[in-house]
Amino acid sequence: DAGITQSPRYKITETGRQVTLMCHQTWSHSYMFWYRQDLGHGLRLIYYSAAADITDKGEVPDGYVVSRSKTENFPLTLESATRSQTSVYFCASSESESTDTQYFGPGTRLTVL
Amino acid sequence: DQQVKQNSPSLSVQEGRISILNCDYTNSMFDYFLWYKKYPAEGPTFLISISSIKDKNEDGRFTVFLNKSAKHLSLHIVPSQPGDSAVYFCAAVDSGSARQLTFGSGTQLTVLP
Numbered sequence: 704d705a706g707i708t709q710s711p712r713y714k715i716t717e718t719g720r721q722v723t724l725m726c727h728q729t730w731s732h733s734y735m736f737w738y739r740q741d742l743g744h745g746l747r748l749i750y751y752s753a754a755a756d757i758t759d760k761g762e763v764p765d766g767y768v769v770s771r772s773k774t775e776n777f778p779l780t781l782e783s784a785t786r787s788q789t790s791v792y793f794c795a796s797s798e799s800e801s802t803d804t805q806y807f808g809p810g811t812r813l814t815v816l
Numbered sequence: 817d818q819q820v821k822q823n824s825p826s827l828s829v830q831e832g833r834i835s836i837l838n839c840d841y842t843n844s845m846f847d848y849f850l851w852y853k854k855y856p857a858e859g860p861t862f863l864i865s866i867s868s869i870k871d872k873n874e875d876g877r878f879t880v881f882l883n884k885s886a887k888h889l890s891l892h893i894v895p896s897q898p899g900d901s902a903v904y905f906c907a908a909v910d911s912g913s914a915r916q917l918t919f920g921s922g923t924q925l926t927v928l929p
Contacts, residue, residue, distance in 0.1 A: 707859075738919075743921055744921055745820075745822075745905055745919040745920050745921040745922050746860070746905065746907075746917075746919040747919070748916050748917070751916065761916060762916070762918075793859050793860070795859070804850075804862040804865075805862070805917065806859075806862075807852075807859030807860045807861065808859050809857070809858055809859050810857070810858070810859055
């Protein structure tokens with residue numbers, strides 16, 4: 704089915720472990736985004752990508768790494784997870800600039816113990 | 817320092833009545849505004865948007881009003897339906913310099929039957 708998917712949907716890990724969250728879209732959208740949602744903060748941008756091999760930092764990039772070797776995939780890696788990274792993570796994509804509608808995946812709930 | 821603020825974490829209205837969700841912003845460079853709706857365990861979905869060259873945009877039961885001098889926008893839902901119960905996020909962008917949406921913290925709308 705076409706759209707944007709995220710995996711896993713739920714993940715529990717321990718402090719210090721590396722975790723990778725996957726995001727895949729089938730629309731061939733140029734732009735992809737990673738957000739985290741925390742109570743009282745809404746959605747905050749972690750990283751975004753304008754095209755394959757082009758990424759840039761958002762509002763809260765510390766502790767995260769991204770890559771975009773293919774247009775359809777945009778994985779997010781927590782190199783050494785911390786408890787403060789417990790959150791719900793959303794991936795999104797859009798055809799072009801930020802004024803275009805962003806389409807969100809269903810989210811990954813990550814718990815860091 | 818939150819540049820987009822939704823000061824009401826929650827709102828309850830009766831079915832058939834009007835729902836008014838408010839959003840304030842501080843960055844005068846924001847020139848495009850969007851509302852997203854989010855159901856539990858799903859990603860946000862685009863609802864309606866407005867450019868700063870307009871003061872009103874309507875789409876069926878949903879109308880967004882923009883007051884640039886007050887740096888305030890509001891979303892009106894008329895008539896409200898139980899299926900409208902969700903978290904509503906306001907978002908803003910400075911389309912001239914940024915490709916990033918800045919989100920508010922969200923308002924939980926509950927429409928009572």
